Amino acid sequence: MTPYSDVLIVGAGPAGLSLAISLAQAGFTATVVEQQPESALAHPAPDGREIALTHPSRATLQRLGTWAQLADDEVGTIDEAQVHDGPLGHHSALQLSAPRHHRGPTDHALGFIVPNHALRRSAYAVAARMAGVRILAGAQVTRVSVGAQAEVDCTTASDGTAPATTKRLFAPLLVAADSRFSATRRQLGIGAQMTDFGRTVIVCRMRHALPHGGVAHECFGYERTLAVLPLPDAANAAQGGYPLCSVVVTAGAANAATLMALSPESFAAQVQ
Known part of the structure; x- marks a missing residue:
């Protein structure tokens, strides 16, 4: 070699x-x-x-050729994005929708969701x-x-x-x-400047009863922010057919520790 x-x-x-x-x-x-x-x-x-x-x-x-290596149930699309000033369900401050005219089966999407x-x-x-x-x-x-x-x-x-x-x-x-x-x-002695914002990110997947419709939500609150990202329908089979979303909660360290100590049911209620 x-x-x-x-x-x-x-x-x-x-x-x-x-x-x-x-x-x-x-x-x-x-x-x-x-x-x-x-x-x-x-x-x-x-x-x-x-x-x-x-x-x-x-x-x-x-x-690069790496996209072709992804399975169908690993690629989801974001068809619409809503930014909320407060909890989910409040009037969205910004709403972005995919274009009506597209050339292919996924060209209509605003973006894509793939597991890391x-x-x-x-x-x-x-x-x-x-x-x-x-x-x-x-x-x-x-x-x-x-x-x-x-x-x-x-x-x-x-x-x-x-x-x-x-x-x-x-x-x-x-x-x-x-x-x-x-x-x-x-x-090599190359420095870097880093800033600790004192925030903790919690990520998980959630099952829910209603379809997500390919809509992503970003909710900004004073205590924490919440992102809800739609996962592909093909991934639902392993979860009994329930729709799936990826949930990303950003909170202060103390609040994050409290959330992590909750049962799955209580955590879901807090996120909602």
């Missing part, structure tokens, strides 16, 4: 893997270093987050089979330096059959895609 590539990417999340795919499509070679094991990349566990995507974002995923873990899985599925992409899973970055070229030392732990090994990788360009708390960035 050659230690040289055109670009070194630390972090195999959707951003890092999408960049690697795009580079390979352009004729470059990319090496991706990721501390998680290959099994976690190939089959990431659901984390409760649903990602809202615009049409340009979907077009990017289609160009599905985006991670689809990105890995495409990147792992591309000739220009090499993924080093289960590898911990131990040293980073930059000069005429970037150097990265990474160590893979022993799996019981082979001892731990250390590799030194080289590339003209290094990309730190290992989250907003990037250890790579810190090793």
Whole structure:
């Protein structure tokens, strides 16, 4: 295995893997270093987050080939969005509807809803089979330096059959895609300014009796904000046919702790 590539990417999340795919499509070679094991990349566990995507974002995923890896029950559409000044049910301060004229079955949508873990899985599925992409899973970055070229030392732990090994990788360009708390960035001495707003985000899925009609709601209150995002009808089968929504509650730390201590029924009543 050659230690040289055109670009070194630390972090195999959707951003890092999408960049690697795009580079390979352009004729470059990319090496991706990721501390998680290959099994976690190939089959990431659901984390409760649903990602809202615009049409340009979907077009990017289609160009990368990752959109085609998503199952039908993983892609939902937002046909209308309502912003409420207060709790759900109050008069909406802003209402956005999808255009009446469209060219395809999903072109009418304002946007799309896809689970975060599905985006991670689809990105890995495409990147792992591309000739220009090499993924080093289960590898911990131990040293980073930059000069005429970037150097990265990474160590893979022993799996019981082979001892731990250390590799030194080289590339003209290094990309730190290992989250907003990037250890790579810190090793290079690059600072970042962060602000803690003292807010906690709670995400979950909810069953409900009435159809959501593809409508997303954003409710702004003084104590907390609430987002209700419609999930695809194909996902309802696993929930006994009930419509599903993704619920995102943003609240102060104390209020969030109180909500998390409630039973599912009491939590649903509070959200409503």
